[in-house]
Amino acid sequence: MDISSVPLLDVIRSLSFVGDLAMGQPTDHSPRAAWIAGQLARAVGADDATCRQATAVALLRWSGCTANAPEFAQLFGDDVSGRKALLAIQSSGSSFRSGTRRRGSAFHSLSSIHCEVSGDIAAQLGLDEATQFALRHLFESYDGSGAPDGLSGDRIPAAVFMASLAGDLEIFNRLYGLDQACKLIGQRADVLYPLSLAKPVIANASQWLAALEDDPTLSGPCSLDAAFSGRTTSLEILAHVIDLKLPWMTGYSLRVAQLARDAAHQLGLDAPRQQQVYRAALIHGMGRAAVPNMIWDTPGKLAESAWERVRLVPYWTGRAARQIGSLSGEAEVASYAYERTDGSGYYREARAEGIPIEGRILAAAAALAALCVARPWRDAFAQDAAGTLLMAEADAGRYDADVVRALLKTPRPDKARLPVAPVTGLLTQRERDVLRWISLGASNKVVAQKLSISPSTVRTHVESVFRKLECSTRAAATLKATQLGLL
Template identity: 85%
Template sequence: MNVSTVPLLDVIRSLAFVGDLAMGQPTDHSPRAAWLAGQLARAAGADDIDCREATTVALLRWSGCTANAPEFAQLFGDDVSGRKALLAIQSPGSGFRSGTRHKGSAFLSLSRIHCEVAGDIAVQLGLDEATQFALRHLFESHDGSGAPDGLRGEQVPASVYMAALAGDLDIFNRLYGLEQACKLIGQRAGALYPQALASLVVAHASRWLMALDDDPTLSGPCSLDAAFADRTTSLEILAHVIDLKLPWMTGYSRAVAQLASNAALELGLGAPGQQKVYRAALIHGMGRAAVPNMIWETPGKLAESAWERVRLVPYWTGRAARQIGSLAGEAEIASYAYERPDGSGYFREARADGISIEGRILAAAAALAALRVARPWRDAFAEDAAGSLLMAEATAGRYDVDVVRALLNKARPVKGRVPTAPLTSLLSERERDVLRWISLGASNKVVAQKLSISPSTVRTHVESVFRKLECTTRAAATLKATQLGLL
C-alpha cells in the first residue's frame, strides 16, 4: 500500500475535525450531527443508500470552510469567531444568511467557495454523485432563498435538509436547551427545511439526544464504518484542505512531508518510521484551523492572548488522535511539530528525551519548509540562508543537529510519494505562472505586476485556468491544482 493511502473514513473524520475547529465548534459537533442526521433519515423512511448520504453530508458539511477563511476574515476580522456567531443566531431563516445580510453579496460568494470546494473534496474522495451534488448545495433553502443556485423544495437533496436540521439541533440544544432548540427549528420549518422533516426532529429530539449521549462510539444505525469498510483514499487530500485556510501556505504540508521523509531515509529509519513521519507531516497543521487568519496575518509581534491561541495548534492536532482511527499515531507525532529539544517549544515544552526521533524530524522539516517561503511578517530566505539559519538554531539547542544535517544533505526523494504526476499539458506555462500567484492569494493586479503583463491578460488566463480545471473560485482551482501536481 502506498504510504499516503489510508482508510477513507479516517480522512472523512479528519476533515470533520478540521471543519469543526474552523467553525468554532466543539470537535465532536460534526460526528454528533452525522449521528442525528442518520436517525432522521431512518425516521423518514430512507433506505441504506440515502441514510449513508445523509450521514456523510452531515459529517462533511464544514469540509469547505478552510477555503473561504480569507474572505471570512476580510468581512468579520476573526473568521473562527465570526462563523461561530453565525451558527448561534436565533433567526427564522439561515443564520449564515442573516449574519451577512448587510454585507453585499457575501452570502452568495462565501457559499459558492465553500460548496465548490466541498463538492470537489467529495470527488477526490471517490464519493458517489448524489453526495457530491448535495455537498455542492449545502446552503440551499426549502423556500429558494439559499445558495449557491437558489434551488427550492425537492430540487434540494433531502440529505442537505437533514444535515442542516441535525446541525441546528446539536448547536441550539447545546447553547439554549432543548425547548428553545425545538422552537427555533419550528420557526425555520418551511423556510430553511421542509415542515415534515422539522416535525420529525421535534418529535424525536429528546429521545435521540439521550440515545446519542449513551452512544459515545457513534455506532448508531447509520454508522459509516460498515459502508466505507476497505475503502481508501490519499492523505494528501487532507493536507491540501488544511493549507487552503491561508493562501500563502499552499503546498506547505506536502513540502514538509517530503523533507521529513527524505531526512528519515537519510537517518536510516525503516519503512514504518518513514511512513509515520511522512503522514504526520501531512496532517501536522490540523490544529491551525482553530486560529483566526487575522492572527496568522499579523505582521509584527503577537499579543500574548494571540500567542496563546497559536500555542494550542499542536494541542488540537494531538486531540484529533481521539477521533481518526488509524491515523492516531501520526496525529500524536504531529503534535510535537513545535516542540524543541531545549524545552522552548510548545505546547508541552518537552525536552529532548521526551521527543521521539519522528517528532524531531518533523519539527526541523516544518521549520526549514517555512523559512524557504515568504510569510506576511518576512520575506522568504534563500535556500543556503535558510539552511544556515536552521543549523545555527540546532547548534543553540533548538533543533536536533543530526536531523538538521540530514535535512540539509538533500536526501534523494523517495519514490511513490507523489500519487499523481504533474499534468504539464493541461495548462500552459503562463497559465501555471498565473495560477501559482493566485493560489498564494495575489490579486489580478499584483499578478500583472509580478509577471509584467496587463491585468486584462491575467484575467483571460484566470478564466482559461478555471475553465480547464472546471471550477469557478480560486480556492477550488488551488485544491485541484495541488492534487494534480500542477503547483
C-alpha cells in the same frame, strides 16, 4: 501500498475535525450531527444510499471552511469567532444569510466558495455524484432563498435538509436547551427545510440526544464505522484542505511531508516509521484551523492572548488522535511539530528526551519548509540561507543536530519527488505561472506586476485556468491544481 492511502472514514473524520475547529464548534459536533442525520434518514424510511449520503454530507458540511477563511477574515476580522456567532443566531431563516445581510453579496460569494470546494473534496475522496451534488448545494433553502443556485423544494437533495436539521438540533440544544432547539427548528420548517423532515426530528430529538450522551465517543451504538467500511483514499487531500486556510501556505504541508520522509530515510528509520513521519507531516497543521487568519497574518510580535491561541495548535492536533481511528498514531507524532529540544517549544515544552525521533524530524522539517516560504511580513529565504539558519538553531540546542544534518542532505524542494500531473499539458506554462500567484493570494494587479503583463491578460489567463480545471473560484482551482501536481 501507497504510503498515503488510509481508510476513507478516517480522512472524512479528520476533515470534519478541521471543519469544526474552523467553525468554532466542539470537535465532536460534526460526528454527532452525522449520526443524527443518519437516524433521521432511517426514521423517514430512506434507503441505505440516502442514509450514507446524509451521514457523509453532515460530516463534510464544514469541509469548505478553510477555503473561504481569507474572505471571512476580511468581513469579520476573526473568521473563527465570526462563524461561531453566525451559527448561534436564533433566526427563522438561515443564520448565515441573516448574519451577512448588511454585507452586500457576501452570503452568495462565501457560499459559492464553500460549496464548490466541498463538492470537489467529495469528488477527490471518490464519493458518489449524489453526495457531491448535495455538498455543492449546502446553503440552499426549501423556500428558494438559499445559495449558491437558489434551488427550492424537491430540487434540493434530501441529504442537505437532513444535515442541516441535524446540525441545528446539535447546536441549538447545546446552546439553548432542547425545548428552544425544537422551537427554532419548528420556526425554520418550510423555510430552510421541509416540515415533513422537521417533525420527526422534533419527535425523536430527546431520544437521539440521550443515545449520544450514552455513547460520547461514538464507538458503540452511535458508531459511524459501517457507513464507509472497506474504502480507502489518499491523505494528501487533507493536507491541501488544511493549507487552503492561508493562501501563502499553498503546498506547505506536502513539502514538510516530503522533507520529513527523506530525512527519516537518511537517519535509517524503517519503512513503517518513514510512512508514519510522512503521514504525520501531512496532518500536522490540523489545529491551525482553530486560529483566526488575522492572527496568522499579523506582522511582528503577537499579543499574549493571540500567542496563547497559537500555542494550542499542536494541542488540537493531538486531540484529533482520539477520534480519527487509524491515524491516531500520526496525530500524536504531529502534535510534536512545534516542540524544541531545549524545552522552548509548545505546547508541552518538552525537551529532547521527551520528544520521539519522529517528532524531532517533523519539527525540523516544518521549520525548514517555513523558512523557505514567503510570509505576509517577510520574503522567503533561499535554500542555503534557510539551511544555515536552521543549523545555527540546532547548534544552539533548539533542534536535534543529527536530524538537521540529515534534513539538509535531502533533495532540494524543487527536485523533491513531487506528484506528476496526470495531464501535463492541461495548462500552459504561463497559465501555471498565473495560477501559482493567485493560489498564494495575489490579486490580478499584483500578478500582472510579478509577471510583467497587463491585468487584462492576467484576467484572460485566470478565466482559461478556471475553464480547464472546471472551477469558478481561486480556492477550488488551488485545491484541484495542487492535487493534480500542477502547482
